Amino acid sequence: MRNALLNSLKWFENSGVMLPADGLWGVAERVAVISGNSAIEEMKREFHAWTIHDGYCIIEQRRADCNFETAYLYLLAFEVFGDKKYYDIAVNILDFLYFRSGLLNRSQKEYQPGSWNWSHIKRENCVFFDDEAWCVFFQLVIGETYPELETRYDMRHWALILADSLHAGAQKVMLEKFLTPDGHWVDYSKHWLGSLDLPHWGSLTCMALAKADKAANRKPAAFIRQYYDYLAPVAENFNPSEMAYATLGATAAYRYSQDPFFLEMAVKFGKLLTEKMQENGNLPAEHYEAPTGAHLVDTIYTANWSLLALQSLGAIAPAFAPYYEKIKALILSIQDDSDEPQFSGCWRGMFDLNANSWGGGDRFEGGAGSIYTGWTNAPIASVIAMDILGKDLFAR
Numbered sequence: 001m002r003n004a005l006l007n008s009l010k011w012f013e014n015s016g017v018m019l020p021a022d023g024l025w026g027v028a029e030r031v032a033v034i035s036g037n038s039a040i041e042e043m044k045r046e047f048h049a050w051t052i053h054d055g056y057c058i059i060e061q062r063r064a065d066c067n068f069e070t071a072y073l074y075l076l077a078f079e080v081f082g083d084k085k086y087y088d089i090a091v092n093i094l095d096f097l098y099f100r101s102g103l104l105n106r107s108q109k110e111y112q113p114g115s116w117n118w119s120h121i122k123r124e125n126c127v128f129f130d131d132e133a134w135c136v137f138f139q140l141v142i143g144e145t146y147p148e149l150e151t152r153y154d155m156r157h158w159a160l161i162l163a164d165s166l167h168a169g170a171q172k173v174m175l176e177k178f179l180t181p182d183g184h185w186v187d188y189s190k191h192w193l194g195s196l197d198l199p200h201w202g203s204l205t206c207m208a209l210a211k212a213d214k215a216a217n218r219k220p221a222a223f224i225r226q227y228y229d230y231l232a233p234v235a236e237n238f239n240p241s242e243m244a245y246a247t248l249g250a251t252a253a254y255r256y257s258q259d260p261f262f263l264e265m266a267v268k269f270g271k272l273l274t275e276k277m278q279e280n281g282n283l284p285a286e287h288y289e290a291p292t293g294a295h296l297v298d299t300i301y302t303a304n305w306s307l308l309a310l311q312s313l314g315a316i317a318p319a320f321a322p323y324y325e326k327i328k329a330l331i332l333s334i335q336d337d338s339d340e341p342q343f344s345g346c347w348r349g350m351f352d353l354n355a356n357s358w359g360g361g362d363r364f365e366g367g368a369g370s371i372y373t374g375w376t377n378a379p380i381a382s383v384i385a386m387d388i389l390g391k392d393l394f395a396r
Contacts, residue, residue, distance in 0.1 A: 001384050002080070004332055007345035008381035009077055009086070012070065014341040016051070016058050017373050023092035026062045026101060027070045029119070030372045031342050037369035039362040046364065049121045056342050064103045064116035065131040066374025067093050068138040073378045075142065076385035091149070094142075098153045112169065112191060114161030129170065129194040129201040133208035136163045140215050156215065163212035170196060170205045170223050174230075199242045202227050203249025210249075214256035224253050228265045235272055239286035241298070243273040244305040251312045255394040263316065270313045273306060274323045281330035282353060290350065290366025297334060297351040299376045300366045304347075307331055307383050312392040328387070331380060334358075346371050347380055 013021040017028045029047070034040050035055045044050055049060040074090035077083075098104060103116045111125045116135050118126035136159050143155030150156060169192040178188040184195035194201035206224045213220050231246055238246065246269040254262035276283055278294070283306050285291065285298035297303050307327050314321035334351045336343045336358070350368040352359040362369040371377070386392055 001332070001388055004335055005077065005080065005381055005384050005388070007335065007337075008377060008384070009074075009345075011336075011341075011343075011345035011377065012373065014344070015346065015371075016053065016342065018089075023070075023074070023089040024096065026067050026093055026096040027373045028058050028060045029063055029066055029374070030059045030370050031346075032057050032059050033348075033362075033369035033371075037362050037367075039364050039367065039369065042364050043370075047121065053342065061119035061121045062096070062101055062103070063119045063131065063374065064097060064101070065134040066372070066378070067097050067101075068135055068142075069374040069378035069382070071097075072138050072142060073382045073385065075146065076382055076389065080385050080388050091152075094149065094153060104158065112162075112165040114158050114163075114165055116162075125191075127192055129166070129192055129196060130204045132162060132166055133204035135159075136166060136208035137211050140211050144215070160212055160216055163209060163216075166205060167209055167221050167223060170202070170209075170227075174223060174226060197230075199231065199238065199245035199249060203231075203245045206249040207252040210253040210256040220253065220257045220259065224257075225259075225261065228253070228262065232265065232268070235268060238272075239302075240273060240276050240283040240306065241287045241301040243269050243276075244283075244302065244309045247273055247309040247313055248305060251309065251316070252394055254316065255312075266313055267317055270310070270317065270320050273309070274320065277323055277326065280353065281326035281328075283327070285350065285360070287366060290363055291361035293360065295352060295354045296360040297330065297353060298349070298366065299331075299347045299351070299380065300349045300370065300372060303327065303331060304376055304379050308379055308393060311383050311386065312394050315392045315395060328383070332384075342371070347376050349376060 012018055032043055033056050047059050047061055051058045071090045071093040074086045077086040105111045105115045112127055115127045139155040139159035143150035173185050173187050173196045177185050180186055185197040196202045206227055209221045209224055250262050250266035254266055282297050283302050284294040285296035285302055287301035290298050290301055310320055310324035314324040336346045338344055348358045348368050349370040350360040358368045361367050
């Protein structure tokens with residue numbers, strides 16, 4: 001696992017997603033393979049900041065969530081290896097976020113207080129429930145673990161302001177249940193983006209609010225219970241990706257509140273998720289933004305979040321620990337060992353078990369041709385680091 005972690009860090013530093021490689025200007029969203037990628041032109045139309053290389057390009061947008069996830073990874077690497085280089089890279093990434101990116105809304109009253117715009121390429125306000133949830137969560141976790149970074153960036157202050165904004169936005173959507181033509185709950189004013197009826201957005205919001213309420217020493221937000229009351233009777237309707245998110249949110253809510261209802265929900269969704277796990281540790285790729293198939297390992301929407309969820313759930317419900325070990329073994333076995341710097345040490349977006357190689361098709365967001373910094377590589381490598389340290393996301 002230590003070698004896998006080191007190889008992942010080398011990918012961040014050698015692939016071109018961090019230029020310069022010390023994190024001074026943050027971390028790009030992803031590597032996008034050009035050769036044979038049917039979605040590459042659509043990516044370039046939508047994400048109009050990219051650098052072309054031989055056979056691949058770097059999709060250059062700097063996203064707050066991806067940068068927080070990567071900074072957290074580098075702080076974990078510092079704890080694992082004791083090499084101050086990793087701490088310094090994390091600080092450089094955080095300096096970029098707070099001092100150079102302009103992504104944090106510190107004072108513009110027409111936008112959500114404390115929010116982070118989706119990326120530096122967006123000229124308009126663009127704020128998603130899921131991304132903002134990670135920004136709340138990691139600001140609090142990093143600030144609590146590293147007091148000097150709390151002082152440097154005032155992380156708790158900005159996290160709790162954003163948590164209040166997130167709570168208000170989620171409550172508004174939950175109350176109004178404004179539906180899209182395909183039946184999703186959205187904010188009709190478009191101040192907040194994402195379909196809150198799906199755990200992808202709703203359960204991550206619960207995770208962030210649970211952490212914020214614990215940090216502020218207040219009762220858990222009523223929204224969290226309301227949301228899982230909604231999820232419980234429809235639990236079996238979701239794909240494995242959504243089940244992983246639901247497990248993650250419920251586990252966080254239990255860890256921070258000790259309310260047995262949330263342990264019940266975490267176990268409920270954990271069981272549904274692991275019932276879909278194959279003997280080889282894979283969970284079928286069924287997310288609508290990626291190619292689908294039982295033989296496909298989806299590391300953008302499914303296997304990555306399932307790994308994270310099962311690690312944290314296994315810490316409080318030991319019956320789930322063997323499932324975590326099984327999916328961890330699969331993930332470790334498919335880490336890219338090719339020589340090219342854009343691939344070496346990474347997890348690409350999709351692995352085809354039938355072909356025993358990266359592949360399975362491409363989509364605008366998901367598929368083998370997208371190699372994400374956040375979402376895929378930083379969370380997976382963080383799980384490995386936390387495993388080495390004997391920790392998990394909710395127990396630091």
